[in-house]
Amino acid sequence: MATIKDVAKLAGVSPSTASRAMHDSSLISEETKSKVRHAMQELDYSPNFAAQNLANQSSNTIGVILPAREEAVGENPFFIQIIQGLASICNAHDYLVAVASGQTDEELIKNLETMIKRGNITRFVFVYSQVNDPVLEFIKQQKQTQYVVIGSPESDRDQTCYVDNDNHLAGYDATRYLLEKGFETVIYAYTNLDEGVQNARYLGYQQALNEFKLPKFPLELSNRVADEAKNAQALRELLKKVSGRIAVLACDDILALDIQYLWDLCEVDPSKIAMMGFNNSGLAKIARPTLTSVEIFPRFLGTEAAALVINKDKDTFKLDLNRVIVPHKIIERDSTRF
Template sequence: MATIKDVAKRAGVSPSTASRAMHDSPLISEETKDKVRQAMRELDYSPNFAAQNLANQTSNTIGVILPAREEAVGDNPFFIQIIQGLASICNAHDQLVSVASGQTTEELIKNIETMIKRGNITRFVFVYSQANDPVLECIKQHSKIHYVVIGSPYTDKETTCYVDNDNFKAGYDATKFLLDKGIAQVVYAHTNLAEKVQNARYKGYLAALAEVGLAESPLCLSTVPAAEMQNAQAFSKIMAKSSGKVGVVACDDILALEIQHLCDICEVERSELALLGFNNSLLAKTARPALTSVEIFPRFLGSEAAALAISTKENDNLKLETDHVVVPHKIVERASTKI
């Protein structure tokens, strides 16, 4: 692998001059810069980004902030797809991606502070939106830090760069999809209605029920992580009150799979449900029966967030033409909702 000394030797300059030329120093002539750039191309030289950051007090790295819930991230392919989308745009713009994670909020904040102070990272993308988020409040304390949120911001929505789906419309469309099949009993299954995405989809669910006069009697299945028997009892109560085919709008594909498992525990035939999830993950495609799911294009969410982060970096003192992007969704039908 070529080093800066190799580049300097090829260009006929000292290593310090080569370094200054790479940093586009005004002390170096354009002729010398051209020689150094030519040597870099010939040697296929990749700069040491960490060293550049120290020299320039800037960074060509975008920090990606994951929620401080390791199990939620590790078990959910949604976050991996977002990062893949982020990386694709960053690679195209010669930007690196550095991921900030932590098992606790305190650990996550500590890691982010290290990225800012030692890595000179000034651009971050939150892959989640959370009310009263101490991590976001930490970022806001740094005046020179720019950030983009994936999801609808809880505060400062008019001034925050963000990328999101229309989750109200997605919840409405998913519920109407089942109602249009003649299913009169539609359940909304969730894990936490305090989370903005789940709540927005719930409100869309209610709006679809209202159109057919069912908004006064919504059916909700509130599940608790790692509480299998408690969830099974709640599921059994809903099924005992129902007659005929039951539609279920689950807040994501992972919960939809758990509901399929609850069918087995409660001795309910999976064919008695018309089950639908969100994210259109690999889990949905490999489930039995395969899950109908709402595709929300997580890679696109990631790539659009990266584009906004890079745009703010290139236009520090300018108002962007677009500081938020709404990514569309579509329903992908599979066997779980075939009547």
């Protein structure tokens, strides 16, 4: 296996110069960098990241923080697509990706402590945003840590780097889309309004209904499998209160599919109630009927978050702002075509 000394010898430079060239140091000429890169390619050399991290007391790894207590995280393609977007940028710039998760906030924080102390990881991306998050507060208190939030920060908004959709506008646009198709009652289904994205979409929903002077029908459901009967009962009770042409706007595609499953338990004809979700996941295309959804481009959210967190201590991307807003788009399918 080739070493940095082998690369330096082939390139005709010292090992220290080869190391600086690999790290794109401004002290090294482009001609020398080119020689080192060619030598690396010819020898099929890959840097020993672990050794570098120990020597530099820093890491080339980006920590990706998933929300705690979310049973559906592993099954939700939204998070997978974000990580794919993150990884594509990290790979292009010789950064690794490490995922932090936990069943509780305490377990997640313990895992992060290990990543920081033993892995020398100092840069993190939160793939969620929520009110009074102890995990975020823990990261803020750590010396030299830098972070980017995917979602709208609940505090220190002006000082926080973040990537987000305009979820308020997305909720508003989705609700207006349903109202303009002639649905007189629009139900907003959610699992946790403390979660920033769900709450922003709910506020947009409220704004659209206010403009049409129509009543609001929020529906809180659980994402726990054990609460299926409880969810069905909540849905039955709400349906007794509404009339006319009905549509359900779910906070994401996963919840929309859960509600489609509940129709049988509630003895509801799904062809009589429209359904719409968010994220435009692959599940929306295989649902029956296929699900109208709001595309929010999660891979793009991931790539932009990676660009921000890498750029925080060097001018790789030369970004002028500490926030990026990704657009959204309504994708119409059979669940609203009636």
